[in-house]
Structures are given as C-alpha cells and as structure tokens.
Amino acid sequence: MDSKSRVKAQLRRWKEEERQRFFRLTRAILLNWRILLLFCGHFTVQAAKCPQECFCVQLTVTCVNKNLTQVPPAVDERTVKLDLQGNDLQELPTGAFMHTPYLTHLSLQRCNIHKVKEGAFRGLGRLVFLNLTNNNIDILHQESFDGLFLLKRLIIDRNRVKEIQPGAFSQLGSLNLLSLSHNQLVYIPNMAFQGLQSIKRIRLSYNFLIYLDTEAFVELVNLKRLNLSRNPILCICYLRPLREWAIRNEVNLMGTCGGPSHLSGESLDAVHPSDLRCQSEEEEAAGITPRPTEEPNKVKCPANCVCEGLQSIKRLRLSSNFLIYLDTEAFVELLNLKRLNLSRNPILCICYLRPLREWAIHNKVKLMGTCGGPSHPSGESLDAVHPSDLRCQSEEEETAGITPRPTEEPNKVKCPANCVCEGLQSIKRLRLSYNFLIYLDTEAFVELLNLKRLNLSRNPILCICCLRPLREWAIHNKVKLVGTCGGPSHLSGESLDAVHPPKLRCQSTEEEAARITP
Incomplete structure (x- = not known):
C-alpha cells in the first residue's frame, strides 16, 4: 500500500473515532438531562407534599416543636422517617x-400523648423503630401496636404506664428491644409479653x-437480658x-434486692435461689413449711365489671406490699370477713386509719400487722x-381544737455515725427521690440556708397537715419542691x-373552721 492510501485509511479511522466520541457525548448529555429532570421532578412533588410547618429532605419529614395537635395529613405517602417530637397530639386515634405506609422510623417523644387507641399504628407494616418517650400513657391497651409486624425497637420510657393489658404486644413478633423504664408498673400480668x-x-x-411471676417470661425463648434495676424487688421465696428460670435459660437479671434486710443491695444475678426464703434457715432445715396463705383473693375484677361472691370471703391477705393507709369503704361489703392481713x-x-380500726372492732375483724409510723x-x-391513739395531732391539741403547727426547737441535720460533716450550709440541691418517704419534718432542713431545690420525686408523700410546715418553709x-x-x-x-398550704389538712374545711377534730 502506497503512502497516499495509508493517509486515506488514517483519515477514515480518525473520522470514525470522532463520530463514536460524538455519539457517546450526546448519549451522556441526554442521560444526564433525564436524571436531572427526574431529580427536579422528585423535589417538586416532595415540596408540594411537605406540610407548611415541617422541614422535608428527600424522604425524611421533621416537624419538631410545632404545636401540632394531630398527625399532619399532608405528609407525602412515600415518607420513610417522620419526627413529631415536642407537639401536643394528646391522643393517637385508630389509623x-x-x-x-412506608414509614420505617417514627419519633413521638414529648407529644403529651395520654392514650394510644387500638389500631393507632395499623398500616405501618414497614416500621422498625418507634419512640414514645416522655408522654403520659398510663395503659397499654390490647392491639395498641396492631400491625407493627417488622418493629425491632419499641421505647416507652418516662410515661405513666401502670397497666399492660394481655395482648398489648401480641403482634410484635420481630421485636428485639422493649423499654418500659421510668413508669409506674406495680405488677406484670402473666400474658403481658405474649x-x-x-x-x-x-x-x-x-x-x-x-x-x-415466671409465667410472664416463660415463652420468651430468645430473651437474654431483663433489666429490673431501681425496683424494690423483694428477694424471698x-x-x-x-x-431458677433465669439461670436455666442464661438470662441476665439486672438489678438489686430491695429486701429483706440481709439481702438488701445484693445483685439479682448473683443471689443463689436457696437464699430466697420465706422462713428461717432453721425452719427449712427442720422441714417446717410455711403456712399456706389464708385463701388469698387472686381474682381481680376488671374495670366496669361486676364481680360476685366477694361477700363470702372470710380471710384476705394484703401482706408484703407498700400500703400506707386504707379506706374503710374498700371492705364494708365483705360482711363475712374475719381476718385482714x-x-x-x-x-x-x-x-386516717381510725375509721378502719373502729370498723374492725365493730365487725370483729382481726387486723394483722404493725404500725409503720409515726414514731410513737x-x-x-x-x-x-x-382508735383514740390514731391522731394527726397531739392529745392536748385535739382536746383544745388546735390545728397542727411546726415545732419551735429545730433539730440539726443528722450526720452519719463515725463521720464528720462540714459545710452543709452551702448545699443548694438535695435529691431524695426514689425512696419511700411519707412525710418530712421541716427541722431537718432549717440549717440549709442556701438550699434552692429539694427533689422528692417518686416518694409516696402524704399531703396532709404534717406536710404544711415544710410547704410554708419552702x-x-x-x-x-420537686415531686x-x-x-x-x-x-x-x-x-x-403547686399545692397551697391551706389544702394540706387533716380535717375538712368545715371541721377546721368549727375546730372539730377528726
């Protein structure tokens, strides 16, 4: 091939390469324009679907602290994450x-929610995370979490939950973590975690x-950690x-014994089952079994129902609880009751106990137990x-019709034995939360001249006349006063x-005005 032919062939190759480059460039430009149009179109639709009060980025919608009273209906249905913290939703209705329907994460903290109706989350079949922390929920109803088949984490901390109805979690088969810390649970029903x-x-x-009761947990075959810390767990039989179930199933029990005294503070995960007794070691060694309970009333009558047959009860056992006082009205219909433990x-x-004591004497009911206070x-x-010894004032004050008043000789703050306490006058904050304080004497605090905050939360404080001096001092x-x-x-x-001192009474307003003793 001569030089002229070679030049022509080279030119043809260059032209073909230029043509291929042009096609590739054109194709890339068209593809980029298509992506750009789709991207812009997505944001146009998203912006149109974003509620006015909220901030929306792609598939995440944030509506924090916007004073919303309902779930915003204008949220794009394709939204994956929805944050509604700090609003005033109060009640979550069905549906x-x-x-x-495409939500995977839902945040409802601090929304003043007091009720979650049955089926409130129905339709959220893709949800994996739900946070209900810092609300006012008191009852977890049946089917409250209906439809959350894929939920992995459910956080209900810092509410007022005191009742879990059987079946409340029945459809949460994929749940890995359930958190109910900082609530008001006193007991766990057997079917609570079904x-x-x-x-x-x-x-x-x-x-x-x-x-x-072990029955509440026996079906939880994958449970590895049960956190019971900061509960007054009674480590007895x-x-x-x-x-034994925890040892057998290798479940870590977190928390400590709240009693009896010899086990108080002992780790639940360390205490040996043989140490959990309701009788002394000598009684167990001698083969003496504890006396059976006196026909305990195990049946609880549901709300809005009528339960028959209670009139025939002769013995009722309420021992080993945290009862401070009882209203006589709770027992007046138990006509055959002979023993109240x-x-x-x-x-x-x-x-406040005087009516119950007089009723027991009149109806020949034996009251078993001892006074936990006051000191005398x-x-x-x-x-x-x-009954005459059950007073909220001294005998002289009752006789004279004088209402309680603070003592005149202050007592100093007690310093622990074998210790030296200095500088208590400079204390500004004192925390006494999560105890079993019923009332406090003002004289314990009078020398704390710089005290600005006294935390008494989660104590069964009895707001009667005995507390009036402390409230007036505060x-x-x-x-x-926190609590x-x-x-x-x-x-x-x-x-x-917030309670006003005149409301702290041991008598009715009319009785105080007439100086009538309780």
Missing part, C-alpha cells in the same frame, strides 16, 4: 398513620415492681422460680392500738410545688 418470640432485651428499670406494710397509724406507735400491733425560703403528692386521693398526683 393515625394510614397515609404514610407474642414477643424474638425479644432479646426488656427494660423494666425505675418502676415499683416487688416481685415477678416468691422470687425463687424466676431466679396487713403485715409487712408501712401502715401510717394516724387519724411504730411497731405496735394494729389489732391492739386503740415558700418562705424560695425552695423548689407529687401520693395521697390523700383528692391531692394525689398534684405537684408539691
């Missing part, structure tokens, strides 16, 4: 999220659980089945204390820092 086949961790810390309760033997009848048998010294009233019923739940 509240039916318009967002349906949680995949659960690995349950948090029940910071509640008021005394003991737990009733806890032995749970401890209140042992191992911190019963406050003051004027402490330890005395309930069946031996005379107002006078501008000390914030709520544990009783009597008309003040239960009221903030200690």
